[in-house]
Amino acid sequence: MARRxxxxxxxxxxxxxxxxxxxxxxxxxxxxxxxxxxxxxxxxSEVGDFxxxxxxxxxxxxxxxxxxxxxxxxxxxxxxxxxxxxNQGLKRLVHRPRPQPTEERxxxxxxxxxxxxxxxxASSAAAAAHLLGRRSPHLRPLxxxxxxxxxxxxxxxxxxxxxxVVAGAVVGTTYARLAxxxxxxxxxxxxx
Numbered sequence: 001m002a003r004r005x006x007x008x009x010x011x012x013x014x015x016x017x018x019x020x021x022x023x024x025x026x027x028x029x030x031x032x033x034x035x036x037x038x039x040x041x042x043x044x045s046e047v048g049d050f051x052x053x054x055x056x057x058x059x060x061x062x063x064x065x066x067x068x069x070x071x072x073x074x075x076x077x078x079x080x081x082x083x084x085x086x087n088q089g090l091k092r093l094v095h096r097p098r099p100q101p102t103e104e105r106x107x108x109x110x111x112x113x114x115x116x117x118x119x120x121x122a123s124s125a126a127a128a129a130h131l132l133g134r135r136s137p138h139l140r141p142l143x144x145x146x147x148x149x150x151x152x153x154x155x156x157x158x159x160x161x162x163x164x165v166v167a168g169a170v171v172g173t174t175y176a177r178l179a180x181x182x183x184x185x186x187x188x189x190x191x192x
Contacts, residue, residue: 016163023162027155028102041156042107048121048150049110051079054128061135070186075131078179082127083120086171091115101158109157119160122151122168130176
């Protein structure tokens, strides 16, 4: 009979905690405490709150035409669905404590009260990058770069564990791919 892995303080396998600790330590050595990195990642964390960055991008795109306005509305509704799934669904199922900051925060930061797992910032960032990238393929690398900065900002500001961010990115990407399949954009094959 196979032995079950020993569980830790948050009921996750030791390997997950070791991964989180290693990423946090490495990230801290390389980036935390550097004024430019702190400003970039704290700002990214701030504009990632409530998907503000992604909704502003979609709104700007929606100003181009009626078709773009419809696509921006679809995008906003899909992002709302993603937020409900993660924040009212998955986070309520997994009660993982958030990491404790190892040092004083250099900039102000809103500290959420919900479970740490999965990262809503990472999930919405991945979903947004996928959906926006489908609309504007030439900007896809920019959207994914922004998504990576927003997602990793949560490790930088020590509001999420690295595994929360990875899981959030997987959830967001999966959600966006399924949304494209089940609710295709207007004018795409299979849309009526």
